[in-house]
Amino acid sequence: MYWQKDIETMPISALQALQLQRLKEMVRRASTSSYYQQLFQEHGVTVEDLQQIDDIHKLPFTTKQDLRNGYPYGFLTVPKDEVVRLHSSSGTTGQATVVFHTTHDIQDWANLMARCMYMTGARKSDVFQNMTGYGMFTGGLGFHYGAERLGALTVPAGSGNSKRQIRFMKDFGTTILHIIPSYALHLLSVFEEEGVDPKTDLCLKTVYLGAEPHSEHTRRRIEGALGVKAYNSYGLSEMYGPGVAFECPEQQGLHIWEDSYFVEIIDPQTLKPVSDGEEGELVLTTLTREAMPLIRYRTRDLTSVCSEPCACGRTHKRLSRIKGRSDDMFIVKGVNVFPMQVETVLMSIPEVGTNYVIELDTEEEIDVMTVKVEVQSDFFLGDVKGLKALQQKITAALRSEVLFTPRVTLVEPDSIPEAQGKAVRVIDHRQQH
Amino acid sequence: MYWQKDIETMPISALQALQLQRLKEMVRRASTSSYYQQLFQEHGVTVEDLQQIDDIHKLPFTTKQDLRNGYPYGFLTVPKDEVVRLHSSSGTTGQATVVFHTTHDIQDWANLMARCMYMTGARKSDVFQNMTGYGMFTGGLGFHYGAERLGALTVPAGSGNSKRQIRFMKDFGTTILHIIPSYALHLLSVFEEEGVDPKTDLCLKTVYLGAEPHSEHTRRRIEGALGVKAYNSYGLSEMYGPGVAFECPEQQGLHIWEDSYFVEIIDPQTLKPVSDGEEGELVLTTLTREAMPLIRYRTRDLTSVCSEPCACGRTHKRLSRIKGRSDDMFIVKGVNVFPMQVETVLMSIPEVGTNYVIELDTEEEIDVMTVKVEVQSDFFLGDVKGLKALQQKITAALRSEVLFTPRVTLVEPDSIPEAQGKAVRVIDHRQQH
Known part of the structure; x- marks a missing residue:
């Protein structure tokens, strides 16, 4: 032992x-x-x-x-x-x-x-x-x-x-x-x-x-x-x-x-x-x-x-x-966010697939966080209504975790490139950060 | 010792x-x-x-x-x-x-x-x-x-x-x-x-x-x-x-x-x-x-x-x-050729660069061996006459080694993709071999 x-x-x-x-x-x-x-x-x-x-x-x-x-x-x-x-x-x-x-x-x-x-x-x-x-x-x-x-x-x-x-x-x-x-x-x-x-x-x-x-x-x-x-x-x-x-x-x-x-x-x-x-x-x-x-x-x-x-x-x-x-922490709209918080929310939702990525942008001087989420293949082939409902469910769950409203984009399985080695979870396109 | x-x-x-x-x-x-x-x-x-x-x-x-x-x-x-x-x-x-x-x-x-x-x-x-x-x-x-x-x-x-x-x-x-x-x-x-x-x-x-x-x-x-x-x-x-x-x-x-x-x-x-x-x-x-x-x-x-x-x-x-x-040996026009024979010839010529590849094709039912050769960068920037002469020199040297006339194509440095690991020296496009 x-x-x-x-x-x-x-x-x-x-x-x-x-x-x-x-x-x-x-x-x-x-x-x-x-x-x-x-x-x-x-x-x-x-x-x-x-x-x-x-x-x-x-x-x-x-x-x-x-x-x-x-x-x-x-x-x-x-x-x-x-x-x-x-x-x-x-x-x-x-x-x-x-x-x-x-x-x-x-x-x-x-x-x-x-x-x-x-x-x-x-x-x-x-x-x-x-x-x-x-x-x-x-x-x-x-x-x-x-x-x-x-x-x-x-x-x-x-x-x-x-x-x-x-x-x-x-x-x-x-x-x-x-x-x-x-x-x-x-x-x-x-x-x-x-x-x-x-x-x-x-x-x-x-x-x-x-x-x-x-x-x-x-x-x-x-x-x-x-x-x-x-x-x-x-x-x-x-x-x-x-x-x-x-x-x-x-x-x-x-x-x-x-x-x-x-x-x-x-x-x-x-x-x-x-x-x-x-x-x-x-x-x-x-x-x-x-x-x-x-x-x-x-x-x-x-x-x-x-x-x-x-x-x-x-x-x-x-x-x-x-x-x-x-070092991984990023700030969106003045809120401190860890990638792990986003992952915890996503992986608790069964319809969510195996990969995701967080993209950060500035639009009209305001921070925007977009979470691209792969959906389970069975579910992705279902009806559009179901996908719409899932998108809303993920958005609500993330909002209650990070306290602002992120954009959520659902994508098909395997559409987010696999990393060689450690996954890149956050892509920050903002000019200053 | x-x-x-x-x-x-x-x-x-x-x-x-x-x-x-x-x-x-x-x-x-x-x-x-x-x-x-x-x-x-x-x-x-x-x-x-x-x-x-x-x-x-x-x-x-x-x-x-x-x-x-x-x-x-x-x-x-x-x-x-x-x-x-x-x-x-x-x-x-x-x-x-x-x-x-x-x-x-x-x-x-x-x-x-x-x-x-x-x-x-x-x-x-x-x-x-x-x-x-x-x-x-x-x-x-x-x-x-x-x-x-x-x-x-x-x-x-x-x-x-x-x-x-x-x-x-x-x-x-x-x-x-x-x-x-x-x-x-x-x-x-x-x-x-x-x-x-x-x-x-x-x-x-x-x-x-x-x-x-x-x-x-x-x-x-x-x-x-x-x-x-x-x-x-x-x-x-x-x-x-x-x-x-x-x-x-x-x-x-x-x-x-x-x-x-x-x-x-x-x-x-x-x-x-x-x-x-x-x-x-x-x-x-x-x-x-x-x-x-x-x-x-x-x-x-x-x-x-x-x-x-x-x-x-x-x-x-x-x-x-x-x-x-x-297993590496290939047959062109009935002649047994080892990639090493080609390499030995190429690397003995100072103007030859650091990479090469041998391509095998069939044209009108006849085997054709084309050797693509990177040229040293200094030399590549020289005049066309020099390149033409080099091509003839390589062709003659290869012919005296393999006993048939190969095609020789000179290419610029770094134009042949690098292998990850062992180099791929022979690409055989022929239908039957």
Whole structure:
């Protein structure tokens, strides 16, 4: 039931003692990087200031911008020839960032991933089809190494080529998928086209949904159509990648591995901690990383933390479903909107299909939000009255969520282009934003 | 200088003794698979028939068609839950094939790759940019694991996105590339566009060319433009993938690792062995594989073997540059042509650019071969007379190689679409072939 029982069920006091010890070690190590050396000096903090775990508040935050400023070697704490892997962002939205790993880090990461997968029932007898891109995207190699550590049979399918993916599932008796949620929704329509009923024709039992925030309705829809349990995976490349937090079979939040990460939730405006259960920005400190420790890293992901005991027996805190990244938020008519709010509404309506996109425009200096929604194929072939009624139903549901009236356009199935990798949910045509 | 000196420089008699011992073990193991059990029975052979290494000729060949017939589990010799990886062909040209690996196999493969890379001077201080696709393509994960075993810094760049690739080379001081030769040629023009001189602006010293047969002229062109030594890598997914044979710094053929593979060259018609130095089809027997031993596998690759001592001190035989796969050969006007013959001619002409394609048509029941050739950009902007002369020069050079007159069309740089992955060199429009 547990991959590492002693760690996963460690009493909270022991866990906190371990965290303090590791935090000190991390700060000591971080101080040897050129970037933190200077940052800690500027803030006048040293490892001696850490007498108890709450003293972490004395340390400065690290931001994405810091990573950019320190690019490429500013955060490195080991000689370059000790580094065996790097993962770099694309740099399409500004200066790129990079994260380095030693052999220890790669093994540590694989172990965390194996822990996540084992928690959901994955064993060496499983057949694991890894349906995300490999290479720089940390989701691909992250899960790949975890499955290998577990000893499961890994099918390194990579992304795309849905028909071939389905053939692999059939031919090799795939039991577990790792897939991006928007692609999972798309795959449902390919199953239909191919005349494959995933519930009876395949051996699937578990799906890992990663890399994109997604709604509970999206999860339930995927679970229902595939006849599986779908688990939420959370991570970010600034940490190792996936393996930061993962759902247990209770599906009541994602256990964040506190032996490896110190978790804080802050108010992104005041930067003060918020209470248990209150939403804010997730801040993470690595506790075991060798090549590149990060101290109080502001993830920009919005969530809340729950410290209540979990029925699964694990003592590690749980994160609630990620609402989105603060960067993803957009403002329409003065209202803050997260794409996840729109998705939650859409996926709760059964007639809605598997893809959608939000377009933002300015008309006569007024913001207009248009939501293009694919409709289920059965329903789309029905009468016009039904479509009109559906359009009104979606509009009303969205209005009650975002508090202004969006335009809703219904389109036929598969008419919105599929993304390669993470889905693009918002297209902003406005001049200034 | 050697990754495993004892093995790489093993006296030939000792190597042959090791081969015989391992061959027996392999045949014993293979006999436990359902496919070989039956095949060996049909041929009336058992491991007892192997008294000396030449007795391998008593064993039947294994072909691609056998792999198809045995799909998916016919060749497996371990319980399914001992398998940790599979690589499957796309199955676009018929029934798919699949190769399975245990943890031992993955480690064995990584070790062979590390041996290859170390042989060419790669060390843990190197920065290795892996520019091929990951996932099912064995070249990506094969080199990735080898570099990791070596302790080099791996940049898992994956394929495509040339500008980002060049940024990585600059930012991380990449010293070694793994790249498909047709993509390497394409990259030369991107360097030019980006105003980057790879010889002075980068730290490159070594390039591994794999996955496609390519000519010596192609290699020299890449070496000259990048200021590197380029090494030929040979492998096939039916074995582990890359790591079967690799060039040493002498660049006089590819050492085939005889502790892991037993090599034969046969006449593809008579199936009889050919002499040292004589061209024929490469036949390989795995000597260390656990999940899925293959006995006398007909690779369809055409090459010759050289048993002469090599100046590098390694005792393992050398393969000559792969001429092509017997499947790649096409017949025009009754003449057998390999794409490699055309490439060899083209790449020896300095005015020829970085891409070409061969198109085959039928006109009035006669075969026509048209070679579309990109011209170097400087030259393309020159006068028409020069282009006309170049066209005649290429036509004459091709005619003296293939012994009929092809049509040659000169096109401007970058006008032939780049392949994603292996280049498509021959487009056959003929009705029957």
